[in-house]
Amino acid sequence: MPRNYDIAELRRLDIAHHLPAQADWQEIEDLGGSRIITHADGCYIHDGDGNRILDGMAGLWCVNVGYGRDELAEVAREQMLELPYYNSFFKTANAPAILLAEKIASLTGGRLPHVFFNSSGSEANDTILRMVRHYWQVKGEHSRTIVISRHNAYHGSTVAGVSMGGMKVMHGQGFPAPGILPMAGIEHVRQPYWYNEGRDMTPEDFGTACAQAIEDKILEVGPENVAAFIGEPVQGAGGVIIPPANYWPQVEAICRKYGILLVCDEVICGFGRTGNIWGHETVGVKPDIIAMAKGLSSGYLPISAVAVSAEIVQVIKTGGDFVHGYTYSGHPVASAVALRNIEIMEREGLFEKVRNETGPYLAEKLATLRDHPLVGEARSVGLLGAVEVVADKATGARFGGAEGTAGPMVRDICIRNGLMVRGIRDSIVMCPPLIITPSQIDDLIGIIRTSLDEAEPKLRAIG
Numbered sequence: 327m328p329r330n331y332d333i334a335e336l337r338r339l340d341i342a343h344h345l346p347a348q349a350d351w352q353e354i355e356d357l358g359g360s361r362i363i364t365h366a367d368g369c370y371i372h373d374g375d376g377n378r379i380l381d382g383m384a385g386l387w388c389v390n391v392g393y394g395r396d397e398l399a400e401v402a403r404e405q406m407l408e409l410p411y412y413n414s415f416f417k418t419a420n421a422p423a424i425l426l427a428e429k430i431a432s433l434t435g436g437r438l439p440h441v442f443f444n445s446s447g448s449e450a451n452d453t454i455l456r457m458v459r460h461y462w463q464v465k466g467e468h469s470r471t472i473v474i475s476r477h478n479a480y481h482g483s484t485v486a487g488v489s490m491g492g493m494k495v496m497h498g499q500g501f502p503a504p505g506i507l508p509m510a511g512i513e514h515v516r517q518p519y520w521y522n523e524g525r526d527m528t529p530e531d532f533g534t535a536c537a538q539a540i541e542d543k544i545l546e547v548g549p550e551n552v553a554a555f556i557g558e559p560v561q562g563a564g565g566v567i568i569p570p571a572n573y574w575p576q577v578e579a580i581c582r583k584y585g586i587l588l589v590c591d592e593v594i595c596g597f598g599r600t601g602n603i604w605g606h607e608t609v610g611v612k613p614d615i616i617a618m619a620k621g622l623s624s625g626y627l628p629i630s631a632v633a634v635s636a637e638i639v640q641v642i643k644t645g646g647d648f649v650h651g652y653t654y655s656g657h658p659v660a661s662a663v664a665l666r667n668i669e670i671m672e673r674e675g676l677f678e679k680v681r682n683e684t685g686p687y688l689a690e691k692l693a694t695l696r697d698h699p700l701v702g703e704a705r706s707v708g709l710l711g712a713v714e715v716v717a718d719k720a721t722g723a724r725f726g727g728a729e730g731t732a733g734p735m736v737r738d739i740c741i742r743n744g745l746m747v748r749g750i751r752d753s754i755v756m757c758p759p760l761i762i763t764p765s766q767i768d769d770l771i772g773i774i775r776t777s778l779d780e781a782e783p784k785l786r787a788i789g
């Protein structure tokens with residue numbers, strides 16, 4: 327049961343001492359402090375003002391099994407008492423990390439049999455950047471260092487994560503020259519965002535054009551200089567961008583043609599989110615390396631993993647030490663919790679449920695929003711969805727003449743109406759826990775519709 331916190335005092339201390347992530351600290355101070363989330367159960371979060379809010383974002387794309395799982399607390403407690411910590415630097419390992427690695431390998435169908443652990447999605451991508459470059463060094467192809475990514479990709483907030491990511495605002499902070507790409511050796515190509523960038527073409531032609539941009543970039547920089555291509559099967563933080571179906575198979579064929587490693591960032595898409603265990607299954611490719619985090623532990627403890635092909639590991643084994651790794655790589659408690667979390671998802675058939683029941687149901691309900699005067703597009707894959715808010719359905723014109731006005735307004739109204747969603751530019755995005763029921767999906771869609779209705783006069787006044 328929730329404790330009896332002094333919420334006003336917590337808000338005051340929040341402003342005085344706590345610096346929240348990815349936030350405008352002055353704005354939060356002006357608002358009188360953050361919303362204090364006190365407790366949560368199932369698909370609902372509760373705040374200090376007594377609001378019960380349907381969590382349409384599964385925390386931050388991660389709480390797949392929902393909140394309040396006794397079993398995960400029990401496993402953590404037992405593991406802490408038995409072995410709370412040990413490293414894997416000293417030719418040592420622990421049982422939960424080994425068993426979790428075996429589990430993850432089996433979930434790839436044995437295609438990616440080796441697993442390296444980290445504590446966050448960003449760290450996983452840092453590991454991947456060093457690993458793929460090191461692989462080519464050991465193999466003797468010293469010029470292969472460039473990683474190709476996409477504009478508006480999200481690969482994390484560390485230096486390598488930001489650099490491989492394609493978020494312009496992030497590239498502009500904390501690096502020597504604003505606007506100059508932070509790390510050398512990363513190239514970005516166009517993203518497969520049909521609604522915003524491709525509506526003058528069929529989705530198929532647009533998918534081909536976006537894949538072609540990758541080949542063009544490879545030829546521009548020289549195939550012998552390219553180490554890897556990295557992409558989220560479905561871009562999450564970029565705004566739930568679902569590529570045309572013909573995009574990824576072409577991307578894979580291009581990578582194979584030039585001998586370039588294919589990396590999928592499964593940090594959001596992994597563990598059932600798109601209706602299959604992996605997003606790469608949904609989009610129909612076979613990557614050489616994948617990053618996973620978030621749903622791996624349903625966010626109960628920080629842990630991430632990189633699953634790697636046998637070929638890559640065999641090559642790296644001929645190169646001596648791979649001088650990379652973290653104090654918390656293979657953390658026993660996080661590993662034990664992640665392992666049990668996966669067992670829960672399997673036991674409760676959550677992957678199948680998303681594929682056969684709740685995913686199709688969300689798609690069906692989202693489709694009912696298409697008649698709304700503010701909805702330009704409503705799209706989803708599995709339990710990952712977005713609604714594009716527009717001023718003019720025919721032209722796709724945005725309120726205020728540019729993206730960024732409608733999204734935050736509709737999001738705030740949704741939250742006031744009891745639904746946590748995210749506004750990314752002018753899309754309202756959703757990613758509920760995999761345990762969400764059809765009647766909770768009805769609530770989710772109902773609140774979005776009501777909130778769009780409520781926002782409409784305010785937005786029309788802006789024009």
Ligand SMILES: *Cc1c(COP(=O)(O)O)cnc(C)c1O
Nearest residue numbers: 446447448480481482591593594
């Ligand atoms: C969240 C996210 C990351 C970063 O994970 P952190 O745990 O926040 O470091 C990386 N890639 C993708 C696709 C993500 O969604």
